């Protein structure tokens with residue numbers, strides 16, 4: 001049966017092929033163009049579909065792939081995996097992961113608002129005249145087939161959706177980076193357009209909100225806050241605010257400030273720009289660094305209190321005139337000596353006002369979707385202007401380990417899910433003494449393959465007891481010192497009173513004391529008058 005069909009089809013195919021070859025060889029090029037136009041018209045009368053082509057390279061010979069093509073490739077990858085029989089694998093993230101797309105001449109179907117479209121991937125040989133230095137001699141493209149009645153829907157709405165979705169997938173799956181600013185002086189050439197302001201490495205910090213030990217309610221609040229921020233582009237535009245948010249993380253060393261920044265970056269899939277303020281030459285360079293950051297990023301300034309002399313700068317300026325007058329010659333000499341000692345070592349000239357502008361000046365709005373995070377161990381040292389709401393919108397205190405935080409660490413480090421016989425004791429000890437999550441974590445970590453959960457928890461209990469004992473001794477020591485100081489002050493007071501009483505009882509001494517006081521007062525008046533004359537005081541005239 002099958003053989004019969006082929007026997008009948010054979011001559012027909014041969015005839016078509018022959019006619020096509022004759023047409024190609026003997027019809028002049030111009031005539032072919034005319035024929036094509038007319039055949040297209042006839043076909044379009046019966047054929048209700050239309051096509052849109054998206055080339056991989058928009059400009060001939062140019063190396064970069066077209067952005068719409070890449071976005072479509074990413075968008076189609078999810079449907080390709082389920083529909084296409086032959087797939088093509090492209091490596092991304094420096095070969096660490098793969099994007100699967102349909103192979104040439106495969107077709108996949110997509111549906112948008114109830115209407116179907118069809119995508120195919122193809123390639124055609126590049127024209128011989130084109131000289132391409134960078135890529136293979138073939139032009140890849142995606143072809144979108146759609147019904148003509150859906151023209152408006154697809155061109156106005158569907159294509160935008162595909163491109164946005166494709167871009168979002170690329171962002172989600174991109175290799176995130178941790179950047180640090182290059183030192184201005186050392187790498188001076190970059191400032192004249194020769195290089196970049198930031199150097200980056202792949203961001204691989206494993207901290208997440210799951211591994212972060214803190215009060216669960218507080219954790220949830222922060223996660224909600226971050227999520228709301230990342231989805232609020234339109235809201236920020238509506239209220240006329242730049243799409244950025246400031247976080248101030250403060251607390252003792254080892255309470256998880258840096259870990260939280262990493263968790264935030266992993267949660268939102270953002271890049272991290274770790275800004276070393278002391279390497280920034282001046283306010284202009286600070287602004288350039290800001291311009292050179294991308295959106296979907298966290299700009300971090302760690303230990304802001306140590307970064308610059310930002311704390312008292314305002315007061316210094318306010319009282320500058322007064323100080324200038326009062327500065328004694330001795331002070332001036334001291335200052336000069338200090339400057340000489342510092343030698344030629346160039347210090348950062350970034351000022352508090354420069355930093356304030358960096359955070360919420362006009363330039364801070366460019367790019368959007370950025371978090372600015374400051375960390376400090378001493379929040380009280382910071383200038384209030386630096387951390388006011390609007391600059392640092394959310395203040396988060398990270399403190400000593402509570403029992404809830406401990407449970408997270410016990411789960412992470414020892415895989416203890418809910419409870420353990422040692423937990424009540426640990427709970428009591430944590431309420432009685434302060435220990436940072438970093439110290440707790442160190443005690444919980446097994447030091448050899450023989451150490452099980454019991455051994456690690458016992459070690460923690462011992463450490464907590466020792467810490468409690470030390471804190472008690474320290475408190476006693478402080479109380480004792482305070483008591484001694486109080487007794488000393490009382491003793492001094494008693495001696496003073498006794499001496500005064502003694503003087504008052506002795507008439508000779510009393511007269512002597514009165515004379516001395518009168519002489520002192522008279523001296524004071526004379527000195528004032530003399531001083532006024534010397535200064536040319538005109539008030540008496």
Ligand SMILES: Nc1ncnc2c1ncn2[C@@H]1O[C@H](COP(=O)(O)OP(=O)(O)OP(=O)(O)O)[C@@H](O)[C@H]1O
Nearest residue numbers: 211212213252253254255256257258259437438441
């Ligand atoms: N809240 C926490 N949850 C989980 N691990 C923590 C937490 N706090 C500290 N750690 C552990 O302790 C180590 C030090 O923490 P981290 O660097 O985040 O502290 P920090 O608050 O930034 O300290 P510093 O003020 O000294 O910079 C981390 O590697 C982490 O393993």
Ligand SMILES: [Mg+2]
Nearest residue numbers: 257258302375
């Ligand atoms: Mg830190």
